[in-house]
Amino acid sequence: MRARLIAAVVSTVLTVTSASATEIISDDVGGKMQDYTTHFRQVRDSGEPVVIAGTCVSACTMVLGLVPSDRICATHNAVLGFHAAWMFDDSGKRVVSASGTQDLMQTYPASVRAWIARRGGLTPKMMYLRGRDLAAIVAPCSRTASVSRAKRFGGVHQVGDTNTPRASFGRR
Numbered sequence: 001m002r003a004r005l006i007a008a009v010v011s012t013v014l015t016v017t018s019a020s021a022t023e024i025i026s027d028d029v030g031g032k033m034q035d036y037t038t039h040f041r042q043v044r045d046s047g048e049p050v051v052i053a054g055t056c057v058s059a060c061t062m063v064l065g066l067v068p069s070d071r072i073c074a075t076h077n078a079v080l081g082f083h084a085a086w087m088f089d090d091s092g093k094r095v096v097s098a099s100g101t102q103d104l105m106q107t108y109p110a111s112v113r114a115w116i117a118r119r120g121g122l123t124p125k126m127m128y129l130r131g132r133d134l135a136a137i138v139a140p141c142s143r144t145a146s147v148s149r150a151k152r153f154g155g156v157h158q159v160g161d162t163n164t165p166r167a168s169f170g171r172r
Helices: 003-014 033-046 058-066 098-107 111-118 131-135
Strands: 020-023 050-052 056-059 072-074 079-082 087-089 095-096 126-132 149-152
Touching: 003 033, 033 058, 033 098, 056 058, 058 079, 058 111, 111 126, 126 131
Parallel strands: 020 050, 020 149, 050 072, 056 079
Antiparallel strands: 079 126, 087 095
């Protein structure tokens, strides 16, 4: 059923040439900011469009500043979640990373920064962007086009360097 839903979204969202793919974001819980920066720069450089078709939280939201806005759209199911970046301290405890949070904020376009500022700024508590507020920032996806092929990124929690700032409060 889930595969059918994603296939339906893919087949009705964007027009893409056969030489490119569409990046579909759904159920993405984030991870290391560095990994997402690398990935979304590759997406930007490839010219691939991005469809936010479900949950995109934490470092996943960096897509908004790393891929041109005219190549991103959001379905009615899209939900973006934002919070302060964090890292592990010497004792293994999660602590807010002020520099990571500043880097994260600098990644976002002005409209996202303004939305976050109106809600008091990034904190360890998740804040969600959806519905009309999301549609004011990210273009809603068109339902009249087709896609040749799609690929997904995210949903995999990467473990490794524990001192790299993360925008995820998921498992280690």
